[in-house]
Amino acid sequence: MEKKTPNVRALAPILVFLVLYLGSGIYYEYIRPRSGQMGFYVMSVVVAFMVALVVAFLQNPKLSFDEKIHVCARGIGDDNITIMLFIFLMAGAFSGIAQASGGATSTAYMLLNIIPPNFAIPCLFLIACLISMAMGTSVGTITVLVPIVFVVANSADLSLPFCVGTVVGGAMFGDNLSFISDTTIAATKTQGVEMKDKFRVNFHIALPAAIITFVILIVAAMMGGSADLQHYQYNVWQAIPYFVVLLASLCGINVFIVLGCGTILCGVVGLATGSLTIATAFSAMGEGTKNMFETMIVTILVASMGSLMREYGGFEWILQTIRNHSRTRRGGMLGIGLLTALMDIATANNTVAIVMAGPIAKDISAEFGIDPRKTASLIDIFSCICQGIIPYGAQLLIAASIAKITSVSIIPFLFYQFLLLVCVIISIIVDRPVREQKGTKDLENRKIS
Template sequence: MKNEVKKGNPWALLPLGVFLVLFIGTGIISGDFGKMPVLVAFIISAAVALVFNKKVSFGRKIDIFCKGAGHSDIILMCIIFLLAGAFGNVTKSMGGVDSIVNLSLSILPPNLVVVGLFVIGCFISISMGTSMGTIVAIAPIGIGVAEKLGIPVALVLGAVVGGAMFGDNLSMISDTTIAAVRTQGCELKDKFKVNFMIIIPAAIITAIILGISTAGYKASLNETYSYEIVKILPYIAVLIGALLGVNVFVLLAGGIVLAGAIGIFTNSLDIFTFLSASSQGMIGMEDLAMIAIVIGGIVELIKFNGGIDFLLSFITSKIKSKRGAEIGIAALVSIVDLCTANNTIAIVMAGPLAKDIADQYDIDPRRTASILDIFSSCWQGLIPYGGQVLAAAGLAAISPMEILGYLYYPALMGICGLLSIVLGFPKLKSMEKEQSKIA
């Protein structure tokens, strides 16, 4: 039976409205959705939240904001972001990214070049945990392949973006995965298993479509690509450790140390460049960490003023079942991503409300985390003003709109996500039962 939900106050959502007006309005007026810094837009929204509700003293509202900003889940998420940034930059600095790309190209099937690029993108993105980094690494190679074989550049870039979004959605060190599991209170390995079962058909179908659509283009890449297997070990260690359930702090810290040790052993780094690479990686995640902290404070004020109660009341009034609740969560994170063009921010914003809905309708947190990640990543890989499509189009000097017709994987990921909700797949044993078996 559903719990009683307070009607709340719709005006408490004004800070979010201000953010959307600032972000989307600036993008529409300037033609560039990157013109308005996201953190600045959220700071202004936070100011609006602080002046709302004159019945409460300003000092009390500051306390409420700080309570939300300093919530243990938010701080843990920020620390994990910093560690993930350090791991990514250290492995890149010691040559891990180049080794993964070159190893993948060395084993690329000569008659399945575009399919191979898609698979390479999947492998690299799940190893690196970043779709943008994957696109920057292999899009230039894809462009060269397209020009050499006469394949439409947009088709090849669609395959590259699709592969990049595969790992962005699944990787153990992806900021979207970290945000999804932290907001829903489940383990990385558990979310990975559920998420993988839902989206693997999308990857397989994408590979088949790419294979059929490029069957007439056959050639081999004659260049020799050098790589060092030892430099790929940190990625493999993190993936295996995550699947075995190693604590995420131990996992990432161990990965950083292992990558640094390999870099020093292979003379790719010394102790000081290792420390510098770690620092630079953390600095690269500072914006995201600060955004998460500010959003935490804003959400707490919105909750205090009745905004969350209003959203819950509105959404649950349209929901008649657990399946309807899952569709509501999917719609919620999709709308936020379409508005913000950032799937991590979409999850951080929608996560607390999704958690409330999931608790009310007894939805497994592993499933909720998967829904959040799948639908935010799906739209992030499809919108022409998203960073991923813009980066790919920019590297090829073509319009983002040209790539849209070839974004098979993000579209299929969304379809598989919807089918998983409609069909109730996969069937999950309760977390309590699994934990009792382990005990």
């Protein structure tokens, strides 16, 4: 691949987007609130990205308009982007028909009747962790669980952003560790390490963050007092599709098969119990996919903008800056983390961020004597942290879309992501040089070679 000339001006579209979307949201939410309208809904995220994309097109006059279109097409046609778009469609269909058939309500009421009301949210966090590890996708996990959380929050009079943030945190835990996750595959392949080795390093960082999050949720549940919940009526048959989906997820079945079978099963059960007709089933699936259109458009716009910025040398400028400011081994590790974080903020896709950052991270790893297993873990962790926090990322967008809240309102309740950031920084600070670690002779040989 041709090396691009570093160019900080190529990053202008990111600045334009942040000023338009976050700036207008803060302005209309806190400075000049609009009656009856949430501030972050005034400026559409799609419009903000469209303006940013126009700015990207206006840059670099050396490329013709047709050449820029080709650059965008390459970005949109990336395998990971295509897979994500298909997941959005299937997730929308499943979410729509599951809601219409009564499956989400019945499942939530069953959980509320089994789980002590005050501990429903901590338990859902654990469930999200397990499902996302099995499915290998945070988006699929969020799609399955947020409809349940929506009902649980309303039934128990809990904060909806808090409940949704808890599930998003659990989803990012599993996505970061799963053996079948795209991020894990990309991180290990770019660094030339085994998945099990990366898992061990990663697990020692992610587990403490998950445990602390769980404790915080339990304490919050205990301090919240006893929720006044009655014995809710539910239909066991309508809840079965959700449990089948959960079980299939835990068995590690492909997310497309899980969502496809879940959609069909919801339709069959809905028809059998009378909660759906053939017409309403198709209508519900159509409505569900329609709710995902904005998220899909954002994904396409971000892929296009990211490709143009990379073509213009924006990403190369980021890489060069990190190289220039990393002088020690720990500085190199922080540089790798910052590199990956910036890539994810720029692309809003953690897998794409890892693929872009991976080759440079490998060079930094060799230059500063960083364990490749640690490097693979770092790029995976930092990408998942940013992806699980940025308000225009797929995870928060899809969670907000299903829960009908703003993605920004979820951010203060992303305890796991913030704790994971603290844990990974601590792991960098206390990390020992390669020569002090067991069984690192092979790693030193790799470095020399």
